[in-house]
Amino acid sequence: MTAARGRGxxxxxxxxxxxxxxxxxxxxxxxxxxxxxxxxxxxxGVGKLTVYRRWSTKEDLIAQAVEQTVSADMVPTPGEVRDLAPQDIVERALKTAAETTASPAFRALVARMMGAAVSHPRLMAVYWKHHVLPRRELAAAMLRRAQQEGTVAADADLDVLIDMMAGAVTWRVLQPDPPDAAAMLGYLKSVYRQVGLYRDAD
Amino acid sequence: MTAARGRGxxxxxxxxxxxxxxxxxxxxxxxxxxxxxxxxxxxxGVGKLTVYRRWSTKEDLIAQAVEQTVSADMVPTPGEVRDLAPQDIVERALKTAAETTASPAFRALVARMMGAAVSHPRLMAVYWKHHVLPRRELAAAMLRRAQQEGTVAADADLDVLIDMMAGAVTWRVLQPDPPDAAAMLGYLKSVYRQVGLYRDAD
Incomplete structure (x- = not known):
C-alpha cells in the first residue's frame, strides 16, 4: 500500500x-x-492534502458526496423511458420514491442543498450539472411521451411541470409535520395525478 | 425616553x-x-437584554423579521378572494409577484428559510403558523372558487396544488441561472396556466 501510494x-x-x-x-x-x-x-482519518489531491473545493466534494447518496429517486432509467408507458414507470417507482423522500436523511439533505444555493452557488451548480440535469432530461422524455399519449397537455411547459413536481415534494418535506412513507405515497400519487402521469386503478 | 423606559x-x-x-x-x-x-x-445598537425582553429565542425573532419583509407576494387579500374571479386576482398580482420572486433578496431568504427547516424546526414552525398558513388558506379559497367555475378540477387536492405552485417558484429561484423579473413573469403564467388559474388573453 505504502509503495503503491508513492507511485503517481x-x-x-x-x-x-x-x-x-x-x-x-x-x-x-x-x-x-x-x-x-x-x-x-x-x-x-486522512491528511488534508489527501483530500485536496482529489477535490479542489469543498463544494465539489460535497456535491459528489450528495450525488452518491441520492441514488433511489423518482426518475426512470433511459431504458425504462424508451420501453415503458409513463404511467407504468411512475407506478413502479412510487413505493421507493415515497420511502426515499419521507426519510429524515432526504429531508436533511434537501434543506442543506437548498440552504446553500445562494450563499454557495458552486455547490448547486455542480450538483445541478452532474445530478439534476441528466434526471430532468429523462423526466422530460417521459413527459413528451405522455404528451404523445394525450395524458399531459400538448402545450404544457415541461420544465415548469418538472419544477412543479420536484418543487412540491421538496417543499412538502421541509414543512412542519412532514409525511411518513405511507402519507408520502398518497402525496406523490396526487402530484403525478395532477400532472397526468398517474392513473388510479379501476 | 429614559424615564419612559423605566416604567413597565x-x-x-x-x-x-x-x-x-x-x-x-x-x-x-x-x-x-x-x-x-x-x-x-x-x-x-442595543443591549442583549433589550432583545430578550421582546423575543425569547432567535428563531422567533428571525421568523418575525422574515414575515415583515415578505409582504408583496402571490396571495390575495380576503376581500379580493370574495369579490374577484380567481383569474383576475392572478392577473392583477402577476407583475408584483414576478418582481418580488425574481429579486436577489427573495432568493436569499428562500434559501435561508429552507436551509433552516430541518436543523431549526422552530423557525419554520413559527413562520408557517403566522405567515404561510393564513396565505395558504386564502389560496385554497381562491382554488375552491376556481373549482366551482370549472377551471380547476373538482377532485384536485388543493394542498398539493398549493405546494406545486409555491414549490415550483421556490425551487426555480434556487436553481443556477435564476430568472429576471421578465422571465419570471412568463414562468408564473406557465405555473398558473398549468393549475387552471391563468387564461391567456384572446
Whole structure:
C-alpha cells in the first residue's frame, strides 16, 4: 500500500469513500458554511492534502458526496423511458420514491442543498450539472411521451411541470409535520395525478 | 425616553425595527446557525437584554423579521378572494409577484428559510403558523372558487396544488441561472396556466 501510494498517487477507493462519507455527514450536521476540508479530512482519518489531491473545493466534494447518496429517486432509467408507458414507470417507482423522500436523511439533505444555493452557488451548480440535469432530461422524455399519449397537455411547459413536481415534494418535506412513507405515497400519487402521469386503478 | 423606559418597559417601535432589520440582515448573511441574539443586539445598537425582553429565542425573532419583509407576494387579500374571479386576482398580482420572486433578496431568504427547516424546526414552525398558513388558506379559497367555475378540477387536492405552485417558484429561484423579473413573469403564467388559474388573453 505504502509503495503503491508513492507511485503517481493511485486512488484508493476506501479512502475516497471515507472522505465522501465524512463530507456528507458534516454537511448534514453543520451545513456548507460549518464544514471545512480540514474537518472532513480529520473525520475521514486522512491528511488534508489527501483530500485536496482529489477535490479542489469543498463544494465539489460535497456535491459528489450528495450525488452518491441520492441514488433511489423518482426518475426512470433511459431504458425504462424508451420501453415503458409513463404511467407504468411512475407506478413502479412510487413505493421507493415515497420511502426515499419521507426519510429524515432526504429531508436533511434537501434543506442543506437548498440552504446553500445562494450563499454557495458552486455547490448547486455542480450538483445541478452532474445530478439534476441528466434526471430532468429523462423526466422530460417521459413527459413528451405522455404528451404523445394525450395524458399531459400538448402545450404544457415541461420544465415548469418538472419544477412543479420536484418543487412540491421538496417543499412538502421541509414543512412542519412532514409525511411518513405511507402519507408520502398518497402525496406523490396526487402530484403525478395532477400532472397526468398517474392513473388510479379501476 | 429614559424615564419612559423605566416604567413597565414600553416598546419603542424604532428599537423594534432596528432589531428586526439587524436580525434579517444577519440571517441572510450567515444563516440561522451563524446568527446569535448577541450579534443581532450588537448590530442593532442595543443591549442583549433589550432583545430578550421582546423575543425569547432567535428563531422567533428571525421568523418575525422574515414575515415583515415578505409582504408583496402571490396571495390575495380576503376581500379580493370574495369579490374577484380567481383569474383576475392572478392577473392583477402577476407583475408584483414576478418582481418580488425574481429579486436577489427573495432568493436569499428562500434559501435561508429552507436551509433552516430541518436543523431549526422552530423557525419554520413559527413562520408557517403566522405567515404561510393564513396565505395558504386564502389560496385554497381562491382554488375552491376556481373549482366551482370549472377551471380547476373538482377532485384536485388543493394542498398539493398549493405546494406545486409555491414549490415550483421556490425551487426555480434556487436553481443556477435564476430568472429576471421578465422571465419570471412568463414562468408564473406557465405555473398558473398549468393549475387552471391563468387564461391567456384572446
Amino acid at each position: 498517487r493511485p486512488r484508493d477507493p476506501e479512502t475516497d469513500s471515507a472522505i465522501l462519507r465524512a463530507a456528507l455527514e458534516l454537511f448534514i450536521e453543520r451545513g456548507v458554511e460549518g464544514t471545512s476540508i480540514e474537518q472532513i479530512a480529520k473525520r475521514a | 418597559r414600553p416598546r419603542d417601535p424604532e428599537t423594534d425595527s432596528a432589531i428586526l432589520r439587524a436580525a434579517l440582515e444577519l440571517f441572510i448573511e450567515r444563516g440561522v446557525e451563524g446568527t446569535s441574539i448577541e450579534q443581532i443586539a450588537k448590530r442593532a
